[in-house]
Amino acid sequence: MSGRSSRCEPSLVFFLAHPALPLIPTLPLSPTDRQCQAFRTDLLDWYDEHKRSMPWRETNDPYRIWVSEIMLQQTRVSTVRDYYHRFLEAFPSVEALAAADRDTVLKHWEGLGFYARARHLHEAAQRVVDEHDGAVPDTMDAIKDLKGVGPYTAAAVLSIAYQRPHAVLDGNVTRVLSRVFAVDEDATTSAAQGHLRDLANELLAPERPGDFNQAMMELGALVCTPSTPHCDRCRLNAVCRAHDAGTEESYPITPESDPVPHKDIAVGLVFGDHDRLLIQRRPDEGLLGGLWEFPGGKQEGEESMEAACRREVKEELGVGMTDVEPFYTLSHAYSHFKITLHAFRGRLADGPPEAREDQPFRWVTVDELDDYAFPRANRRLIEELERRQTEPSLFD
DNA sequence: GACGCGTGGAA
DNA sequence: TTTCCAAGCGT
Numbered sequence: 087m088s089g090r091s092s093r094c095e096p097s098l099v100f101f102l103a104h105p106a107l108p109l110i111p112t113l114p115l116s117p118t119d120r121q122c123q124a125f126r127t128d129l130l131d132w133y134d135e136h137k138r139s140m141p142w143r144e145t146n147d148p149y150r151i152w153v154s155e156i157m158l159q160q161t162r163v164s165t166v167r168d169y170y171h172r173f174l175e176a177f178p179s180v181e182a183l184a185a186a187d188r189d190t191v192l193k194h195w196e197g198l199g200f201y202a203r204a205r206h207l208h209e210a211a212q213r214v215v216d217e218h219d220g221a222v223p224d225t226m227d228a229i230k231d232l233k234g235v236g237p238y239t240a241a242a243v244l245s246i247a248y249q250r251p252h253a254v255l256d257g258n259v260t261r262v263l264s265r266v267f268a269v270d271e272d273a274t275t276s277a278a279q280g281h282l283r284d285l286a287n288e289l290l291a292p293e294r295p296g297d298f299n300q301a302m303m304e305l306g307a308l309v310c311t312p313s314t315p316h317c318d319r320c321r322l323n324a325v326c327r328a329h330d331a332g333t334e335e336s337y338p339i340t341p342e343s344d345p346v347p348h349k350d351i352a353v354g355l356v357f358g359d360h361d362r363l364l365i366q367r368r369p370d371e372g373l374l375g376g377l378w379e380f381p382g383g384k385q386e387g388e389e390s391m392e393a394a395c396r397r398e399v400k401e402e403l404g405v406g407m408t409d410v411e412p413f414y415t416l417s418h419a420y421s422h423f424k425i426t427l428h429a430f431r432g433r434l435a436d437g438p439p440e441a442r443e444d445q446p447f448r449w450v451t452v453d454e455l456d457d458y459a460f461p462r463a464n465r466r467l468i469e470e471l472e473r474r475q476t477e478p479s480l481f482d
Numbered sequence: 483g484a485c486g487c488g489t490g491g492a493a
Numbered sequence: 494t495t496t497c498c499a500a501g502c503g504t
Contacts, residue, residue, distance in 0.1 A: 199487085
């Protein structure tokens with residue numbers, strides 16, 4: 087960015103108009119220094135008055151702030167709160183996290199989703215201990231080198247924990263700036279993201295970078311919301327180009343989303359000796375990587391769901407089932423497809439099972455299932471198992 | 483650059 | 494009911 091005071095909205099006009107008149111000009115694509123300062127002051131004043139209480143705002147510990155930012159990726163504040171407390175109680179320091187078992191880390195992440203975050207955070211903690219003497223890096227190059235730390239998280243941790251002048255660009259900031267500046271390009275493109283990031287860095291309050299970043303996100307979460315934004319309560323409405331034009335809800339501009347595919351999945355609740363159930367661990371990478379589950383998979387061709395269940399159990403563990411009967415059916419949505427999960431219960435017909443590479447199995451009692459990290463859909467089956475265990479009359 | 487990757491709450 | 498999408502990142 088250059089020549090910022092010689093654009094279509096001359097700074098002199100803004101200077102004369104701003105203090106006294108209601109005719110405040112909306113912000114040009116290259117705001118002047120004075121316009122940026124007014125923006126910062128208005129935003130931070132609002133933030134100081136209206137910011138919500140959050141557990142990670144009670145600490146200066148870079149490790150805790152890092153953990154919170156990983157959890158907050160694509161995840162709402164209200165969801166993160168409890169996970170944050172439990173996770174930091176279990177792993178109060180980066181050393182404690184680094185020394186933990188992967189399964190224990192995943193168990194504390196169970197239900198939070200995007201499980202690669204937990205695996206990467208765990209691995210990154212071990213690198214911080216081994217390569218940085220246990221100190222979360224305070225430079226852009228070093229922190230972005232950690233797994234799971236991208237442009238957003240790097241800027242967030244550096245600004246909030248270390249007061250470094252890096253603007254974040256998340257969904258909130260994208261929306262707020264797209265509206266304030268009426269950005270008429272697809273906001274999901276890298277070109278637009280670059281423009282928005284430049285704008286955010288120009289506006290950034292250098293003396294309070296962490297608060298500025300959180301203020302932008304807080305405004306997006308509380309006031310400048312995706313649908314029906316509350317412009318009447320917005321401290322920036324006077325300079326917002328979209329509000330000036332009455333087109334707030336048309337920003338940010340995003341492409342139409344693709345239809346979500348649906349799959350039918352069959353899983354087997356395979357009972358062996360002593361009423362133990364057969365579970366297996368998913369491969370480390372990919373969907374739900376590292377979590378435990380009941381064996382199963384996609385229905386193929388014209389086969390029945392029960393046939394799909396038998397086939398998948400045979401393919402994954404090399405064993406057959408007897409006394410197979412329908413147990414429970416549920417619907418579930420993942421990030422990029424939906425499923426109907428058809429669960430069958432039955433007994434081990436032969437055996438013993440053989441584990442496939444990277445997919446170990448175990449025999450566990452219903453009570454012991456709680457010790458393992460399961461995907462949400464499997465957890466719902468477990469809840470049903472426990473419900474029927476306490477109400478035996480419903481088992482038939 | 484496009485796609486894969488969870489979950490739950492709000493509209 | 495369905496759709497949207499939230500403090501994004503890795504490959």
